[in-house]
Amino acid sequence: MISASLTDEFRSIVGNEWFLDAPEDLATYSYDAFWSEFRPDAVIVPGSTDEISKIMGVANRDRINIIPRGAGTNICGGSVARKGGIIIAFHRMNKILEIETESMCAVVQPGVVNADLQKEVAQYGLMYPPDPASMFVSTMGGNVALTAGGPRGVKYGVTRDYLLGLEVVLPSGEVIRTGGKTLKNVSGYDLTRLMCGSEGTLGIITEITVRLVPLAPARSTLQAIFSDLDDAAKTVSAIIGSGIVPTTLELIDRVVLDVIRDYGGAQFYEGAEALLLIEMDGEAVLVEGQGERIEKFCKEKGAVVVERASTPEEAEKLWQARRSVFGAVARLRPNCIVEDATVPVKRLPEIIRKIVELADKYRLKIGVLAHAGDGNLHPLIMTDLRDKEEMARVDKALEEMYEATIAMGGTLSGEHGIGIAKDRFMAMEFGQSAIELMRRIKRAFDPNNILNPGSFL
Ligand SMILES: Cc1cc2nc3c(=O)[nH]c(=O)nc-3n(C[C@H](O)[C@H](O)[C@H](O)COP(=O)(O)OP(=O)(O)OC[C@H]3O[C@@H](n4cnc5c(N)ncnc54)[C@H](O)[C@@H]3O)c2cc1C
Numbered sequence: 001m002i003s004a005s006l007t008d009e010f011r012s013i014v015g016n017e018w019f020l021d022a023p024e025d026l027a028t029y030s031y032d033a034f035w036s037e038f039r040p041d042a043v044i045v046p047g048s049t050d051e052i053s054k055i056m057g058v059a060n061r062d063r064i065n066i067i068p069r070g071a072g073t074n075i076c077g078g079s080v081a082r083k084g085g086i087i088i089a090f091h092r093m094n095k096i097l098e099i100e101t102e103s104m105c106a107v108v109q110p111g112v113v114n115a116d117l118q119k120e121v122a123q124y125g126l127m128y129p130p131d132p133a134s135m136f137v138s139t140m141g142g143n144v145a146l147t148a149g150g151p152r153g154v155k156y157g158v159t160r161d162y163l164l165g166l167e168v169v170l171p172s173g174e175v176i177r178t179g180g181k182t183l184k185n186v187s188g189y190d191l192t193r194l195m196c197g198s199e200g201t202l203g204i205i206t207e208i209t210v211r212l213v214p215l216a217p218a219r220s221t222l223q224a225i226f227s228d229l230d231d232a233a234k235t236v237s238a239i240i241g242s243g244i245v246p247t248t249l250e251l252i253d254r255v256v257l258d259v260i261r262d263y264g265g266a267q268f269y270e271g272a273e274a275l276l277l278i279e280m281d282g283e284a285v286l287v288e289g290q291g292e293r294i295e296k297f298c299k300e301k302g303a304v305v306v307e308r309a310s311t312p313e314e315a316e317k318l319w320q321a322r323r324s325v326f327g328a329v330a331r332l333r334p335n336c337i338v339e340d341a342t343v344p345v346k347r348l349p350e351i352i353r354k355i356v357e358l359a360d361k362y363r364l365k366i367g368v369l370a371h372a373g374d375g376n377l378h379p380l381i382m383t384d385l386r387d388k389e390e391m392a393r394v395d396k397a398l399e400e401m402y403e404a405t406i407a408m409g410g411t412l413s414g415e416h417g418i419g420i421a422k423d424r425f426m427a428m429e430f431g432q433s434a435i436e437l438m439r440r441i442k443r444a445f446d447p448n449n450i451l452n453p454g455s456f457l
Helices: 004-014 023-028 049-062 114-122 140-146 191-195 229-241 254-262 284-300 312-323 325-332 345-361 388-407 423-429 432-445
Strands: 042-044 066-069 086-089 096-100 105-108 163-169 175-179 204-211 218-226 248-253 274-282 303-308 335-338 365-371 376-383
Touching (some): 004 049, 049 086, 066 204, 096 114, 105 114, 140 204, 163 191, 218 284, 229 248, 229 274, 229 284, 229 303, 229 345, 248 254, 254 274, 254 365, 274 284, 312 325, 345 376, 345 388
Antiparallel strands (some): 096 105, 218 303, 335 376, 365 376
């Protein structure tokens, strides 16, 4: 509960209408795309860095928990008030402040939606590469705090690779700037990168400077269908091992394809056990040559059907299957748990075999969707959270899957973050000394532990 005098203090900083504590507002902010529910004490929607600085000053003085929140699309329980407190939402701070074509960079506020930035910079022949599937809703602040990636990650990497500088409000209310607009910057500790992926636990990101790249002049899209999942997985490692770097290399297994087919989406060859969706971009001649080589590769490795799009409309049709996945799986069972295990590409066939084995062992419906080209899997566990017995089996399957992932030299998360979804597995990936060092970093930034407490540390 926030006292009446504190409520007045916050209202005087942001104005009455931007301090929300009506039950319906609190209910709205009780969830993110993870499946737990935590009701905040209030929601504040600030309009400037200065207001955030003042809010943090008050919160730090009175030890009030603060939880930053973008669009709430994270799948790790990162933007809910796990231990009570106030949510800070950024939808008023949603301006693209600068697009500097000569320096190929953009400066944005944290509430800018990823796709809005993409659309804006495309007018200048530029691209902001990170493309999470949630890009039409998720915000740049949330993308930075979780190091979002997406299908283009194979060639272009993740948010961290495009981050040049930040403005950050510390829990004390002090405002710091890290990095800037230069492409090279090796001065001091790399605080920009430390903030990236910090899951809202170290500071509030109030301004973001990102690097842009030229928009590729040509694109080629190809879909390959396999009657054996293992063949498809081996094709992925073979393509990457051959030195070709596609822009995207997505894999969808039969469990998911069947759901998409029933959903009335794309049509596939009846015996399809896996689908690879592959896209290249760059100069037209290069893209054409790569497309031919990849098509040949797929056929040699056992693809039963290979289709290449020759127009943007045909390409869009090939993307239909991938785009309909989340809508389709939501229909099947009450809940779908989206996991994020990531392994070195060479181990992809092995981890996929392991997931199929676990589905069988624990009698679960697990589909495999993967940004396969960078070893990033999203096993989709279609389940019912109300079924305690089934959830106990889900938990065991998850534990075994992450043990196998780590044993293969992989990581708990390729792009979705840890939050409360995977905090219990952190010790598998990090030794105690590394976890203690992270705790010390957290204490140095936030000695009173008011910023997103109860997250992965
Ligand atoms: C259907 C679907 C598809 C998805 N596809 C992808 C995908 O392809 N790739 C991918 O990487 N993710 C994906 N995600 C996950 C999610 O969209 C991303 O993690 C995204 O980056 C979250 O952004 P958001 O604006 O929703 O942030 P939120 O969910 O609101 O917050 C995420 C985290 O960032 C912190 N935070 C937010 N704003 C700030 C700020 N200004 N300062 C400090 N901390 C802040 C929060 O405290 C929280 O810890 C998907 C999610 C869904 C539901």
